[in-house]
Amino acid sequence: MKTRPLIPLLPPVLLAVWLLLNDSLAPGQIALGVVFASLVTWAVARLRPLPAWPRKLYLVFGLSLRVLVDIVRSNIGVGRVILGASRRQPLVGFMQIPLDMRDPHGLAMLALIVTGTPGTVWSGHDPEKNILTLHVLDLQDEAAWIHIIKHRYERPLMEIFE
């Protein structure tokens, strides 16, 4: 078991959300936010006993930047497909990608990234064989998609969460 960071992810995120909602950094708001964040974390612990405890959180920044670039890029790609749809309907299809990641929070993040990016939708995951079913709008190059999922997203997520 590797060493864990001091606190789980949820309370600081809740505190940040509270401060953003109130749009202030006044000491009173910070104190109130800390109280609310701890209360919610305590209440949620019964619903979801496994807290997210990322190990290398700083990697999130690189990953978010990468996802941002990919979102812009795939917006352009999907836009092109839509504009060209009268001449050629896109080749939609499912594909199977074997994953190495087992951490449920990492998988959830991967699902959000993949579905949030236009052109791909997470459409199933077999927990036993750890195979992801992905739906792709324009299935031209299957190997390229596998490379993107495995190297651009899965590897950093595994480093963050496992």
Add this chain to the structure above:
Amino acid sequence: MSGAAGVPLWAALPAAFLLVCGGLLTVLGSLGLLRLKDFYARIHAPTMGGTLGTGCVLIASMLVSSAVAGRPVIHELLITLFIMLTSPVTAMLLMRAAMYRSRD
């Protein structure tokens, strides 16, 4: 200070550009609903408006409100966070429902 006159030019120009971009992207995404022929292709189109479309509008909003307030106003980031958390869940549910319906 009130109304559009209170927004300085350095904020108004990029904000206007971003709003037009966001609007165009969202329209293009919705157009995809018309032009693509079946559900599995259509599910990908509106994501455009949900990601880059909203992103452009939110950045424009941050620019204008920061310029008017004279300090950084960034609570639009929360909208991004909530959209990133919720809209993929809807897409995945729709996808799973469609797969369940069209199973052999």
